[in-house]
Amino acid sequence: MAAIGIDYGTSNSEVSYFDGQQHHFIKLDPNVDGANKIRSSVFIYYEHELPTPPVSMIEAKVAQIKRAISEQIDKAKEGYYEAQDAREQQRYSNQIDDLRAEFHNLPDLQRRAIELLLKDMTVQDLPLKQLVETGQFAFGEEGFKRYLTTPDKGRLIYSPKNFLGASLVAGQQQAFVGLIAKQLEFFRLSAEQQLNKPVDTAVIGRPVKFHGTRGQEGNNQAIDIMTQAAKLAGFTHVEFLEEPIAAAYKIERTLDQHTNVLVADIGGGTTDICCIKLSPEKQANHNRQQDVLSVTGARLGGMECDKNLIIKSIAPTMGRGMLMRNGLPVPPTFFSDMCAVDDIPKLNQFFSEEYWLDIVQTKSDVKEPKLLARLLTVQEEKLSARLVNSARLAKEMLSSKDTITLPLHYIEPDYDVDITIEELSSSMQSWMKKVKALVTECLRNSIEPPEMLFITGGMSLSPIVKKELEDVMLPHLPVMQGDAFNSVCEGLGIQASLLAQRVAEAASK
C-alpha cells in the first residue's frame, strides 16, 4: 500500500509520492503539458437531458396545477348553474367530471409537472446536491474548457475549497462531501495507476483557517467534510497537516543545521504562516508539534487580489463610478456582487431576475448605458467565474510585464482593457497590508525569532509581494529559495510516507 500527499488548493491541486529519497508527482491533467498541478475547479454537467427535478419541486408544481384545475372546476360549476338548457348543463357536468378525474390522477399530474419544470428549468436551477449525485464530472482544463464552450450544460464550481468553512444550507454539506470525494478519488486512482500499486493512505494539506467567517466551527465543518470525502474516495488512513508546516518539512531537507524559519504560504484562497524550528536530525520524527513556534492564517489569497483588480481596473469600464440622473453613483455593490464567485448565495442573487431588473433600470438612468451593458452581459450570461479568471491571468501576466491588454471579447467584441503594474500594485495595497499584519502576528507569537525566510504559494511569484515582504518588511532575514507550487505538496508527501510507516508498524504488532 502506498501513501500520498495531497495539496488540495483553492486554485490548484497537486499529488505527490515520496519514496524515501525522491518526490514523484502524479500527473493529474493530461491537458497541461509537463505540469504537476490541476485546476481545483470542477464542471458538473449533463451531456444530454437534465435529470428529473427534485421531489420538492415536483410537489410544488403539482400543487400549482391542482390549483389551476380547481379554478377551472369552480368556473364550470358557475356555468352549470347559469346554463340555459339541459344540454348545456350536461356539457358542464361532463366537464366537471373530467376535471375532477384529472385532479385526482396523481401519476398524470406528476408527469405534467415534470414536463413543465423541464421546459423552463436550466442546470442553474438544480440544487447542488442533485447536481453532484446525477451529473457528470469534468476536472481541470477539460472541465474549464467545457464550461467555456457549453456553459448552459452544467455548473462550474470555481473553488470548492472556498466553501468548506462557510455556512452551508441543508443538503449543501453532503453535496460538497460528494463533490470532493469525486476529486479525491480521481487523485487516488491516478496515483494507483502511475505508481502501479494500491494507494489507501493520504496526508492532506489544510489551511490554518479555512475560508469563511465562522471561526473554529467553520474549520471543524471543513475537516469533517474532507474526512468524509476521503473515506468515500477509498482512503483508509487520512491525516491533515497545516500547509505552511508541510512546506517547512520539505525545506528542512535542504538544511544542514538547526534553523528557525518563517514560512509563508500565499496561495489562491488563504495566506498561512508559521515560524518553526527545523533541523536535519528531526526529519524522521513524526510528531513535530513542539517545534512549531507559532502558526497563523487568514482568508487572504490571490483570489481577493483578482477581485480587487476587477474593481479597480475593469469595473470602471463597466459603469462603476458613473452617476445616475439623481446625482448618486451606480451602486458599487453591483460590481462586488458580480465577483462573488466564492459566495454561492450572493452570486445566485446577482444572477436573479430581480437583480437583472435593477441593472436594466439603472442602465436607463445613466449617460453612458453602453458601459453598464457590459455588466448586464456578465449578469445575463453568468460570466462571473470567467471574468475572475481573466483578472487572475492579468495579475499573473503583470508579474513579468509592466502593462498588458486584457481581452474581454466574450463580454463584447473588441472589448479590451489596458492594465498597468501600478494599477495592480495599488489594487493590492489593502490586501498586502493585511498579509503583513499576519506576518507581524506570527512573529509576535513566536518565542524565538526566525533566522531565515521562505515564501511559497503562487502569490510568492508576484514581484509586488516579494518586494514588500523580503525587501521592505524583513530585509534582515536571508531568503531561502524554493518552489512556489510544489513545496507544500512535497512536504505532505514526506509526512504521508511517515504515516505509512506508522500504519505498517501498527499492523505488524
Ligand SMILES: Nc1ncnc2c1ncn2[C@@H]1O[C@H](COP(=O)(O)OP(=O)(O)OP(=O)(O)O)[C@@H](O)[C@H]1O
Ligand atoms: N506568476 C504569478 N504571479 C502572480 N501570481 C501568481 C502567479 N502564478 C500564480 N499566481 C497566483 O497564485 C495563486 C495560486 O497559488 P497556489 O496554487 O499556491 O494556491 P492554492 O494552493 O490553490 O490555494 P490555497 O493554498 O490558498 O488553498 C493564484 O491566485 C494565482 O493567480
Ligand SMILES: [Mg+2]
Ligand atoms: Mg496552497
